[in-house]
Amino acid sequence: MITSIFLRHFKIYKGITFIPISEGVGFSSLIGENGVGKSSVLEAIDCVLNQKNNNWPINNEAKNEGVGGDNFPYIAPVFLIKKEKLRNTKLADQELFRKAEKLSNFIWNNNLKAPTKSSSAFNEHVNELKKSYDKDDYFILIVGKKHNDNSIYFGGYQNYLDFIGEKPTIKPSEKEIQEYFKGFYDYIISHYSYLYIPVETDVFTYTKLETVEMQKLMDKNIQDEIVKAIKPGTLKQINKDLNYFVKDVESILEEYEYKGYHKNSLTMPDLVSKIIEAYFSIKVLNKKPKNGSKLIPVSELSSGEKRKALIDVAYSFLLKNKNTNSNVILAVDEPEASLHISACYDQFEKLFSLTKNKHQIIISTHWYGFLPIVLNGSATSIRKKASNENSADFFNLYNYRETITQARKKTKGKLPIDYNIKSYNDLVQSILFSILKNEPYNWIVCEGLSEKIYFEIMFKNEIENNKLRILPLGSFKEVRKLYNNLLSPIKDPDYTINGKVICLIDTDSERVEVDYENNNKNLFFYRLWNNKKNNLKTELIDVNRNSMNPPTEIEDCLNPYVYKQTLIEFTEEYESIKSIISNCEVRENATNSYSTFDLRDSEKDDIKAFFDDNQGYNKIRFAEKYIEILQKPFFKDENEMEWIMKIKKVIN
Template identity: 40%
Template sequence: MIIGILLKNYKIYGGLNYIPISTKHRFSAYIGDNGVGKSSILEALDTYFNGKEWNIHSGASLTDANTPYISTVHLLDKESLKKITKNDESCFKKMQKISDLLWDFDISKLSPNSTEAKILIEELKNIDSVYKDTHMLLISGVGYKHSIINVYFSSFDSHIAKLFSEELGGFKFNSQNEEENKKFRIYFGNYNEYIKNYYSYIYIPVEAGVEEFTKLETQNMQKLMGKDINDEIIKIITTKNLDTINKSLNSFVDDLEQQLSAYTYKNGSNRKNISMNELTQKVIELFFSIRTLHKIDANNKNISAKSLSSGEKRQALIDISTALIKSQTIEDKEIILAIDEPESSLNISKTFNQFQKLLDLSTENLIQTLITTHWYGFLPITTSGNAHFLSLNMLDENKTSFKFRTFDLYNYREKIKQNSTNKPMPDEIELKSINDLVQSIIASIKSEKPYNWLICEGSSEKIYFDFYMSDLIEKENLRILPVGGSKEVQRINNYLILPLNEKEGINGKIYCLVDTDKIQINFNNGNSDNIIAKRLFNDEKQQDTLLVKIDGGDRSQVTEIEDCLNGELFIETLRSFQDKKINTILDQPGNIRTDSNSYFCFDIRPTDKKDIKEFFKKNNGFRKIEFARKYVELAQKKKYEVPKFIDEIIDFFKLKHFKN
């Protein structure tokens, strides 16, 4: 994956700038006002990977010391690199040497002016050390003047030159003389190309037209399919068939020339045969040019992509891109999908769905996804990703300062609660993110085919509900939305109440669900029949999980989703983790009864209950997600009784009317 970019004199980015992407997540979004350089980041990567036209900063000097360049920082799997470099052991060893340098780089070696490089080195410290044995940390760049063969290492040019000084005959890097440095840059041979070939970079700019973009013969479509159309045609035609075609045609021309007596058919080069490349290009031109994209509507009619609205065209681009990427068997390429403003021209009711597809692509299919956006509704729903907030200051007429504020969206609000030193997002972003999301929800429940929503606290709940409510997701357009804690559920509920009180045109339903905590939170109730708010509560008398009113009532039993599951399956899932403390508890005679839910199935000491709670806090809370996935995996292999509270929520969405 790409960690970040050192970008010099490209488009809006004058001078040298470090642009963060991610050290851990596959989803990264760039947000901020128009004109702050969001799209330039994706365009620069398109120039680096796909050789697209350079867009030089208007005030850039093209002297040797100021040559514009794009240098990218990568975390690459060693085994995959071995396959790509194949027999080029020399280059692989150079890569290993550079990687060792970057993994253990001494920041004190950088000059006081190397601000951007220092930011990068600090970023690299956030990479999990587990990758050090299996992955290389590499920097690779192309320069404006010599982008084909020359490698640009940005601020690390001199350090890497020193690393290879002996092999280069005592060479010393001179930033002021590009001609002298050429020997150093050429020394790395195919280094750049190998790293580029590690990836498949697909860029969808905001102005991309669906008709042109989806032509099967285009580079982007072939990357999305994971197939080279030219190679596929060669497989069909085969060299043997081409030889037969050439032989037969030459025979035909020979016969014709005999009849023509003093005339003959020749070309300037005296070539007789057509090449495979010439034939495949003609096949592509003739066969694929007569096939254009159509959409099959609800009435099974074919509608040309040209006839779709601008919003439908944008939706089609993302639908096609995500579907094709998901269908690929990804073996020798790491895919990066970059999209400029996925929400562009879309009806607000469709926006959430577009973003959910991209979030799923990054988490489920492990595709690195980069977006720019003005729709902030994804912020409360993203549990694995980064948001980079861009702003700029004009220092003078010719110089601009860029500022990146990066937010790790995993358990973001929980971390703020736990650590007061964590700076929250700017108020305007927080407010806009909730407004955007609420508008999207309201628009979706008013549509002809309305969405229904289950709004819950965290990602682990979503995993359980996705499994238990899979039919509703498909048949009732149910969307399960984890928002990062009970206060966020409360906030969204309270924002929704006012527009829902209007009642007109409301066709979908919303269920807000929270845990039972010691501290009470209050929800606005309103008078709408389309929204309900409940909390999970384990009742001692009934020895089961109930769905009770949020406000007031018994709060004696703190209840989380892990306390409300099928007891037998819960125990089986716990055992699968092979945790010594947990197994000791489970193996004690008389400690377990599997005919109850996951909380009441235990008859254990308070200290043992505490150990189970601590088990779920491991891996910074990620253990809950791991457990949920394993629970669902085991549930798919054997039939277990569905918890009653799940059936009660399902009934809410199936009923036409209900009483709160």
Template identity: 35%
Template sequence: MGDNGVGKSSVLEALDSFFNDTEWTLNHNVLEKGFSEREPYICPVFLVEKRRVHKSSNLHKYLEVVSDIVWQIEAEDFISSHAAVAKLFCEHRDDLSKKHSSEDYFIVPIGIKKLSKTSQGFTLSVFESIEDFSARLNDEVGIDLDEYCQASFRFVKNGYNYIYLPSDIDFGQYTKIEGETVQALMGEKVEEVVRDFISDHQVREINQQLNSFMDSVSSRLENYEYKKPARKQNLFNQTHFASKVIEAYFSSKVLNLIAEGGVQTPIYDLSSGEKRRAIIDIAKAFLTGASEERRAQVILAVDEPEISLHTASCFPQFEKLRYIAENHVQVMLTTHWYGFMPIVSNGSATYISGGRNENYLLNLKRFRDDISKLRAKTKGSLPSNIELKGINDLVQSVISSVMGGEYKWIICEGVSDKIYLECFCGGGEKLVILPVSGAPMVKKFYTYIYLALLDERSDVKGRIYFLLDTDEEHEFYEARDKIPSIRIRRLLNDSEEGCTKLVSITNSKVSPPTEIEDSLDAEVFLLSMREVAREIGTPDFLDLIDGMSINDDSLPSGLAFDWRDSERKAVANFLKMPSVKVRLAEAYSRLHRDEKTPQWFREVKDFLLL
């Protein structure tokens, strides 16, 4: 993230040059002063699972030495001119170490540098000032630094498939099935596919027939003969066959968008926004359909995926990229659309401010906390509009979608809520379920959207439902139903009527505290808890819930059990464990049957006209 000109796209372009040998984009200083004075280089640092490298191989030994040094070095070990970069690296490495052990992962720095327009060499960038690399490689495995660089460079080049989609591309060429981009996305070479269609026996037979034909032609000529030049290939082979098939068959094929009613539009006749959507649709289709092993090797880099898109289309575009990432593909992107920040919980964002060494890493799972810490750390110099812009961009997408079409939104608190809601409704083309990280954010989104649509209420075509829990420490919030297409409600178990209700935010009744887990079918909820307890290995809790029984299966899960205080506390503690709520929701979705859908959700569906 960052303003224009700070170098966001340059990072993706540099990695394209590193992995795919594309031409380097050199800055003005290099072009003016020459390579000897300003040597350009690209040096990524890789976090590699050790199990990806055969333990008995020489490469494993080399990486073990280098990685051991990188895991241990401190900022003070670097030369003073590299102090700022070294400090940032060490902080980032220490943050990674909380979830990635040096026992299981290598940290591998390896780079390339331009020596002239036509030649390049290897570099470790700022790490070259660490003398331990050369000394230990020589002492422990008997190689010099250059041999390490060659081996590690081959490994990362062969181990990753970097697919770069720049902002200014020729969509016709980029979407051709025989083009490099689509072949990389498919994980297949069209030439190899075609070559598989014809056997060696068929090739030999074709050559025999062709030779016989040429002999018969030559026999009719008295003083002439058809003969190949000395350096030309005499026989027809599979490569010739494949190239001609590609030229004759594939080169004429153009990607077409099939709209409602079967109307087809060639890619070159689509609008700029439609073309941008198409390239991400292709990436999503091919990458998510690949094997998990191959997906793990892919790095998809997209420069400004939102470019040329209408505001309403930004959210779906980023949802596709999030889905690709959730399917074990590494996704990198540059963007001016910050609406992804409140909705992407697994990932990081780097804010490039344009100042020297003023680049900030935000963990998207806790980006609000990270922003607060950075404000304090930088004494307020960090631009304070990052979070605000993220909310505003996302709100604009929601508003545009319901004004321009019949989109239906459910805005809820967390990811686990989203999983249950998707399970109950079964999806829909224009249904979007958006978790925004807690009740305060749901209320904030409601306020923004309500105020924006208040004067436009008659023009709203879509519908938005805001769903809240009833928290133990409930904060009262003023909300009115003045806009027919917008509704905000909270879940509340009613012990007198034995059901879960959707009550107005202004309702004074706030007991008992009710989360979505308290509103489920009790039988499926209990089975789901047992499944998750077995998966994560909590035998004591599993013994406890194995002995639990449902007191009244007609009641929602929060009312159906006659739990003792100790049992209720044990369940609450279990649900507070990391990732348990999400895993429980996933288990519930697998076990759920339509007839078990809670009555309160039927009210939500009725409002949304699903």
């Protein structure tokens, strides 16, 4: 997988720019205004992986200033590769594998030394990857090229690869580097098939079976298939019969004869090329009409239908082709181009679903309605500064609304327009269209990431069978804001709403006010609350109900036995938790985690301090451990909490 890329003097990118693309997940998006360089990133990867080294569009300013000497353009993608996926059986491959291991160890263990923003950004990027990927299991490799130069290039590490040669303290020369890594570039990129669909792609040409792109999608080489189809001796017999024919003609001509300048017989490549020309060139992709009328050639489809056809073709082949010999990276420039917003949703969902087959998907887009349907992915916001430089901000889509909320706090409310306002508007629009569909989506909109971690397991069947999506927004105010924006269109009698949206928040000590209408059958707003009059059982209550005591968070509403077992996992770190576990038994009539133990006020404070520790990150750690234990055989048959069953009933 490609996790990031360094660009220098490529199209809009003047100077060295670092663009983060992924932190290891399969779906990545590049967002931003027109002209900031989103498509340029996809095109740059195309130049490197498909070896278009002589056709780079160089930055005009750099051209005017001169790009010779040390001021050369280069493209250097960064790869994260599971070690077992790299070929290591043949002798030549084993040697290159060992070099990959040395290079990877060097990058894992050494920061880029140049005092530049791009170097600092890359070092941060590697540190983030370290949190999820073990260097003993994964290679991280920079494998790049200079413009009009077939030598390999490692970006900022080029002059520091001191593991080369017998004397590690001496920096290797450029000649030594190229000799040492001879064949390494081809070795690495041979593991990948990069398919790039620019926004102006001609669907008629692209989908012809003989094109390189289609052969990559099919993971088959048409030439090899034709050779296999030709029976042994066929070519020999053709040449023999034709030779007899020519001899007969020459016997009539007497003073003349036919002779080839370079060869006198057909070769297998000759025969294959003619079969491709005669057979495959006449095959045109057609759309099957739903009503059974005649086929429609893709060239006659509307602009939006052509764009949809491109994605449909790629989706169909990649969905079926799970055992491809190479890692497929599909890059699509503006998948939403020419499509109505109602069709955009399906387009993006198809692309995201391909990541389940271990394919990497990278898109550039102006339409942000896809953000809420991505369960695991990333977005890179590319912006152009006043200084005419490009910058890139990376954020995780797993909890993207919460991320934006936190980012807004850091910047005191100032965020780029592209993912502050537009993403929110597209989010609302996207949810609305998703619940209008005949096979609608359903939504649980909650406050924090910890809720999403719990809910993705608690509502696993609903996610798979009822298109349920869990959307954390970061705060109660954000949940209320989304509810208010959805209320009017959902109430509108002109809309036929088929899906459900459940807004769910904690019960805080202070009462909150929401203009809630509890008679709506598609839009709900609940609070979690532990009812003292009902044995502290967790209930879902209307958001405006007066009951505020006790304050109730998601950590108070869990299964008591799984809750205790999860707390045990933290006793080595927290003496206060160890003391509670040692001295307190689970109450026989415990209905939830809040009532698990009979705690003194000081012990309740210890529990609260535990969850608030690490700037609240313990909530995430606890949630991850809780769902891990919940899925173990001993606990998985535990009766579901009533409030969970109520939500399932609403969705179903």
